[in-house]
Amino acid sequence: MVKICCIGAGYVGGPTMAVIALKCPSIEVAVVDISVSRINAWNSDELPIYEPGLDEVVKQCRGKNLFFSTNVEKHVSEADIIFVSVNTPTKTRGLGAGKAADLTYWESAARMIADVSKSDKIVVEKSTVPVKTAEAIEKILSHNSKGIKYQILSNPEFLAEGTAIEDLFKPDRVLIGGRDTPGGQKAIHALRDVYAHWVPQDRIICTNLWSAELSKLAANAFLAQRISSVNAMSALCEATGANVTQVSHAVGRDTRIGPKFLNASVGFGGSCFQKDILNLVYICECNGLTEVANYWKQVIKVNDYQKSRFVNRVVSSMFNTVSGKKIAILGFAFKKDTGDTRETPAIDVCKGLLGDKANLSIYDPQVTMDQIQKDLSMNKFDWDHPIHLQPMSPTTVKQVSVAWDAYEAAKDAHGLCILTEWDEFRALDYQKIFNSLQKPAFVFDGRNIVDVKKLREIGFIVYSIGKPL
Ligand code: NAD
Ligand code: UGA
Structure with missing residues (x-):
């Protein structure tokens, strides 16, 4: 039986390995992490991440050929293939701070592999890493190798949160990069055989190591660039009376451009787009x-x-001040169908409004009060460096409350900001909300999900990104 071990039981390691276990009953998969609470959660009924379809997949394989454990060294030493899916945040201090990837977690995983291995291993970069990281990893492993042979592969992950299971079941492509040597090619084939259990051969792309590493950064940069392009257009739409939904529909009908990923929004968030582009920028500068x-x-x-x-639109519309005014925030996660708040645009918008002394009542169906408080008290890039976390300041504590539902958040508020496109926000009873808001009642739709005409008929003053005012 082939044994796989994945170091890092996060948003990528957990779902990816669960799907490999489901699709490959003949392979034993162990997912290991240094975080005891995370592993306990993976072994419980309350998984550590919210992802549609994930529960069912985990329940089908856990305890059969899928195991979650903190016994990192045991599982690493027994594995034939080791995926490394640890976090690779932006550096906050020292050389390259604010741009370069912090490879501390990666390096410590590599050193541990070198320490505990007793047989040859294929080590797979699953985390998103700077191009040429494999070279550094090779150095760490080969300088400690005790005669053991390591093959490094790059196999970046392209899943998106909220659709992770769907993406893993039917990936647009699986990318595997390796050395152009007999050993490198043999390792590529071994990993290709794992994916071939459910991914059609023509969707498995094999390249050299550096192309695979760079393709991941390039793909995220291209995706984010589309959003910034449409968001830039949204500002021009507002200035000219054009409607960004009509513009992006017309533009996206060109088959060379395509219709996806052209929704104007309050901004993109998530743990990766910003971090990966900054990383790309840093690599370009270094070259x-x-x-x-x-x-x-x-x-x-x-x-x-x-x-x-x-933020400026909210403040200027509300007579240039939100001081002491209650503003309801609907949605805090960086997109719908996830509880993840890493780099969510809601953090910057809330901080902006708090800076103008607003009182916020926040509701998100999947984000806890604890998480919201942590997010609003953190400095930029600190979210992945637990050591820097500080409690929320007493003033901010007074300004922020968390509500159980959208109606409670909106009660007596002066305005409503929609920051995540949760389906339930489309179906709200806006007449009921209007009745409970202070007048004039404002809606600021950062996701273009409300029916502007209908809301204006009810009596709201509506601002929707890139739509005529
Ligand atoms: P995450 O923070 O959710 O998970 C990383 C896990 O690694 C944590 O649980 C941490 O405790 C663990 N870890 C760190 N160092 C360790 C060590 N030495 N030994 C054992 N465990 C260790 O991160 P994530 O969102 O899963 O992202 C992981 C990587 O995948 C990043 O490089 C990211 O850029 C990339 N990626 C993420 C996504 C996504 O949707 N989140 C998608 C594609 C790629
Ligand atoms: C993104 C990529 O889509 C994945 O392919 C990649 O694997 C992943 O990053 C990663 O490397 O971490 P993710 O961040 O989970 O996935 O979610 P997306 O669906 O890409 O959304 C990112 C952000 O862009 C969200 O805030 C979303 O609301 C926003 N967005 C997306 C828009 O504002 N407009 C759009 O048209 C699409």
Whole structure:
């Protein structure tokens, strides 16, 4: 029986390995993590992440050929293939702070593999890493190898949160990069055989190591660039009377452009787009490619602009002050169908409104009060560096409350900001909400989900991204 071990039981490691276990009953899969609470949660009825369809997959395999454990060294030493899916956040200190990837977790995983291994291993980069990381990993492993042979593969993950299981069941492609040596090719085949259990051969792309590493950064940069492009257009739409939904529909009908990923929004969030683009920018700068670095930097700048534009719109519409006014925030997660709040645009919007002394009543169906408080008290990039976490300031504590549902959040508020596109926000009784709001009643739709005409008929003053005012 082939044994797989995955280091890192997070948003990627957990779902990816659960699907491998489901699709490959002949393979034993162990997912290990240094976080005891995370592993306990994976072994309980309350999984540590909310992801549609994940519960069913885990329940079918857990205890059969899928195991979650904190016994990292045992499972690593027994495995034939080791996936490393640890976090690779942005550095907050030192050389490259605010841009470069922090590979501390990766390096410690690699050193541990070198320490405990007693047989040859295939080590797979599942985390998103800077191009050429495999070279560094090879050095760490081969300098400690005790005669053991390691093959490093790059197999970046392309799943999106909220649709992770669907994406893993039917990936657009699986990418495997390896060395162009007999050993490297043999390792590529071994990993290809795992995916071939359910992924058609023509969807498995094999490349050299550096192309695979760079393709992941490039794919995220291209995706984020589309959102910044449509968001930049949304500002121009508001200034000219064009409607961004009509513009993106017309643009996306060109088969060379395509209709997906063209929804204007309050800005993109999530743990990866910003971090991966900053990482790409840093790599370009290190290679002397200033123009290329500046091109990609602009994607982040437009995203920041979109978030501050939204805050400015709220404040200026509400007679240039939100001081002491209650504002309902509907949605805090970075997108629907996930409880993940990493880099969610809601953090910047809430901080902007708090800076103008608003009182916020926040509701999200999947995000806890504890998480919201943590997010609003953190500095940029600190979310993946637990050591830097601080409690919320007493003033902010007074300004923020968390509600059980959208109606409670909206009661007596002056305005409503929709920051996540949860389906339930489309189906709210807006007449009931209107009745309980202070007048004039404002709606600021950061996700273009409300029926603007209907809400205006009810009596709301509505601002919707990129729509005529
Ligand atoms: P995560 O923070 O949810 O999970 C990482 C886990 O690794 C944590 O549970 C942490 O405790 C564990 N860990 C860290 N160091 C360890 C060590 N030395 N030994 C054992 N466990 C260790 O992160 P994630 O969202 O799963 O992302 C992981 C990687 O995958 C990142 O590089 C990210 O860029 C990439 N990625 C993420 C997504 C996504 O949707 N979240 C999608 C594609 C790629
Ligand atoms: C993204 C990519 O889609 C995945 O392919 C990739 O594997 C992953 O990053 C990663 O490397 O972490 P994810 O961040 O989970 O996945 O979610 P997306 O659906 O890409 O959404 C990202 C952000 O963009 C969200 O805040 C979303 O609301 C926003 N978005 C998305 C828009 O504002 N408009 C759109 O048209 C699409």
